[in-house]
Amino acid sequence: MHKPSPHPKEEERLNIVKALNILDTKPEERFDKITKMATERLHVPISTITIIDKDREWFKSYKGLSRSESPRDVSFCGHALLMSDIFMIEDTLKDERFENHPQTKAPLPIRFYAGINLKHKQSGFPVGVFCIKDYKPRTLHLNELEIFLELAKEAEYQLNKEKTLHSKDN
Numbered sequence: 001m002h003k004p005s006p007h008p009k010e011e012e013r014l015n016i017v018k019a020l021n022i023l024d025t026k027p028e029e030r031f032d033k034i035t036k037m038a039t040e041r042l043h044v045p046i047s048t049i050t051i052i053d054k055d056r057e058w059f060k061s062y063k064g065l066s067r068s069e070s071p072r073d074v075s076f077c078g079h080a081l082l083m084s085d086i087f088m089i090e091d092t093l094k095d096e097r098f099e100n101h102p103q104t105k106a107p108l109p110i111r112f113y114a115g116i117n118l119k120h121k122q123s124g125f126p127v128g129v130f131c132i133k134d135y136k137p138r139t140l141h142l143n144e145l146e147i148f149l150e151l152a153k154e155a156e157y158q159l160n161k162e163k164t165l166h167s168k169d170n
């Protein structure tokens with residue numbers, strides 16, 4: 001298993017994440033709509049809007065999972081954060097980076113992953129990832145890629161709304 005590397009300017013990136021004031025906030029319908037649409041329209045069991053913190057990936061919104069965070073060093077999203085395009089693994093068991101990965105060895109193993117980083121508008125730094133996961137290998141077809149990108153664009157837009165919308169009381 002290959003652990004995700006930190007961003008080349010990790011300290012600056014983490015300062016942007018902190019300034020967004022979104023970590024550990026309550027669920028919000030505007031994000032939950034996106035992950036719900038992803039599971040329904042793309043026929044996948046899991047979708048998240050993930051914020052990548054120093055040592056964890058924290059899910060601002062998630063469908064199909066029972067927890068709101070996991071360690072960054074075993075996250076697929078940690079890898080996607082560093083990509084300039086979609087990070088897709090059609091079959092995790094055929095990708096040497098994810099051999100012996102805890103999520104591919106789980107009782108319901110992740111076999112498919114697609115994620116795209118979500119950027120902070122002003123700085124251009126990636127702060128999180130929109131992703132989908134499946135328990136079976138698959139390929140996204142053109143129309144599915146278009147849906148995936150449309151939903152990711154909306155997630156990024158919502159993350160970049162005024163900071164006051166991300167207060168801890170929301």
